[in-house]
Amino acid sequence: MSDLSIQQILGSRFRTSAAAERHTVALMEGLGLSTKANVARLAIGRSLALGPLTDEGIDAKGLEIPASSLFTQEDIGVWVGLIVTHARMHGGAPIDGMDAFRAAVRQHWHRGAVLLMDDWKAQEENFDAFLGTLINRRAELPDVAPKRAGKVEDTVRVEKPQDMSATLVKALADIGVAAEVKGLSHGPRVTRYKVFLPDINQLDKLRRGLERLSLVLSLQQAIPALSHGDETKTVFLDIPRPKSTWVSSNFTKLREWVAAATQDPDRLVVYPGVDVMGKPFSFDLTAAPHLLVGGATGKGKSVCLHAMILSLIMAHAPATLQLALIDPKQVEFSVYEGLDFLYGNEVATGVPAARQRILDLVAEMDQRYETFREAGVTNIIEARRAGMNLPLIAVFIEELADLVLQDRDLEQQIVRLAQLARAAGIHLVLATQRPDAKTFSGLIRSNVPARIALTVQKSSESTIILDDTGAENLLGEGDMLVKTTGGQPSRVHGVYVARKDIEGYLRAKIKAYA
Numbered sequence: 001m002s003d004l005s006i007q008q009i010l011g012s013r014f015r016t017s018a019a020a021e022r023h024t025v026a027l028m029e030g031l032g033l034s035t036k037a038n039v040a041r042l043a044i045g046r047s048l049a050l051g052p053l054t055d056e057g058i059d060a061k062g063l064e065i066p067a068s069s070l071f072t073q074e075d076i077g078v079w080v081g082l083i084v085t086h087a088r089m090h091g092g093a094p095i096d097g098m099d100a101f102r103a104a105v106r107q108h109w110h111r112g113a114v115l116l117m118d119d120w121k122a123q124e125e126n127f128d129a130f131l132g133t134l135i136n137r138r139a140e141l142p143d144v145a146p147k148r149a150g151k152v153e154d155t156v157r158v159e160k161p162q163d164m165s166a167t168l169v170k171a172l173a174d175i176g177v178a179a180e181v182k183g184l185s186h187g188p189r190v191t192r193y194k195v196f197l198p199d200i201n202q203l204d205k206l207r208r209g210l211e212r213l214s215l216v217l218s219l220q221q222a223i224p225a226l227s228h229g230d231e232t233k234t235v236f237l238d239i240p241r242p243k244s245t246w247v248s249s250n251f252t253k254l255r256e257w258v259a260a261a262t263q264d265p266d267r268l269v270v271y272p273g274v275d276v277m278g279k280p281f282s283f284d285l286t287a288a289p290h291l292l293v294g295g296a297t298g299k300g301k302s303v304c305l306h307a308m309i310l311s312l313i314m315a316h317a318p319a320t321l322q323l324a325l326i327d328p329k330q331v332e333f334s335v336y337e338g339l340d341f342l343y344g345n346e347v348a349t350g351v352p353a354a355r356q357r358i359l360d361l362v363a364e365m366d367q368r369y370e371t372f373r374e375a376g377v378t379n380i381i382e383a384r385r386a387g388m389n390l391p392l393i394a395v396f397i398e399e400l401a402d403l404v405l406q407d408r409d410l411e412q413q414i415v416r417l418a419q420l421a422r423a424a425g426i427h428l429v430l431a432t433q434r435p436d437a438k439t440f441s442g443l444i445r446s447n448v449p450a451r452i453a454l455t456v457q458k459s460s461e462s463t464i465i466l467d468d469t470g471a472e473n474l475l476g477e478g479d480m481l482v483k484t485t486g487g488q489p490s491r492v493h494g495v496y497v498a499r500k501d502i503e504g505y506l507r508a509k510i511k512a513y514a
């Protein structure tokens with residue numbers, strides 16, 4: 001690729017075939033996507049998962065779009081690497097210049113658009129079924145590429161974080177803040193600098209200048225975070241680092257955290273990840289007592305939900321915990337089918353089943369309160385101490401926005417649970433990738449005090465989730481702000497749980513309770 005550069009690609013335009021243009025427009029309208037580039041990326045990705053391209057004499061009479069719409073500055077390197085690697089692995093024409101790269105993009109776009117249209121028609125143009133097809137296909141791909149004969153297997157190397165103290169002092173001076181760095185600590189994704197301010201009156205200038213500081217430090221879209229220090233006239237500045245220096249927490253770590261904790265059947269302790277310094281972060285869902293989880297597509301919301309569900313399964317037995325899993329889109333919680341922990345003995349999929357499960361939970365709550373009244377107790381803790389064998393119920397609703405939009409009457413029942421279910425031992429986790437005032441009314445938000453915000457696109461979406469801005473500045477890939485009390489949100493880097501980890505653990509769990 002000696003005659004090809006990233007900037008050259010980003011300054012170019014790409015054209016598809018006439019057939020792919022027709023499919024792209026149809027899929028854009030059918031799937032409700034805002035731009036043709038969204039479909040193009042899906043199509044190229046669909047084609048890259050397959051074998052060698054065939055020479056079909058594909059024309060170039062279709063849609064032309066700028067590279068800046070098709071790719072972004074952040075992901076262009078990944079796309080180029082995938083396309084070039086695909087050509088090398090499958091004996092394709094060498095991609096040694098812009099003409100060859102444009103041709104490869106056109107061929108992948110054409111092939112992928114044709115296949116996506118076939119998938120769309122095979123699912124009778126049903127959005128949920130089509131989405132399930134895409135997700136299941138992705139789940140079947142190997143997490144690790146197979147070894148190539150005669151090659152040494154590549155390993156992911158984490159670069160050592162650098163000390164940017166001198167650069168930081170100079171950058172602060174550039175925005176008019178005189179400061180000294182008194183120390184630093186490297187966390188999983190950010191480095192925390194302890195900064196001394198000789199003139200404390202410059203604190204407001206520093207707070208207002210964080211966006212300019214990001215520009216001076218070349219942090220791209222990432223924004224430093226400011227908090228009070230542990231000594232007089234000091235503050236902490238958390239500076240985001242390049243991805244090559246990030247350290248991730250995995251499923252093994254999650255199991256270690258749960259195993260090391262003191263188990264209490266009256267608590268629902270969940271571990272979404274680690275704090276900015278790498279320490280395990282947990283909170284008790286019974287004290288929350290309900291949780292709203294929101295974030296843009298692909299930013300780690302579903303992985304966060306799985307981490308919390310697994311935290312609970314690892315710490316409980318079916319006698320002390322039941323999971324009411326509600327999945328209107330029918331794809332995210334299917335891995336838990338067959339588990340003894342399931343309330344109602346199955347995952348509630350689709351809107352009718354979701355509605356019935358929520359009504360069942362309302363009836364369960366009312367029945368428990370009637371039992372409490374007859375026994376002279378006021379809550380589930382007192383009931384358990386009086387000898388009643390009642391499990392806690394953790395309710396996880398995936399994509400609440402879709403559920404509420406399709407069945408407006410359910411909002412009232414969900415609000416009723418949020419208002420009254422705590423003492424009955426029923427706790428809600430409501431998740432969405434579309435946080436907006438329409439689907440999350442003031443009644444829901446006021447009765448669900450705990451919040452987790454993953455990366456969102458706009459500050460207004462952050463405000464819907466957190467009642468504050470900030471989530472629009474997160475780093476993606478499980479980076480989140482967790483608010484469980486009336487104080488400031490805590491920044492947490494999510495633990496990564498792969499689907500194969502979930503499946504392997506649950507197989508052993510199901511066997512244990514068989």
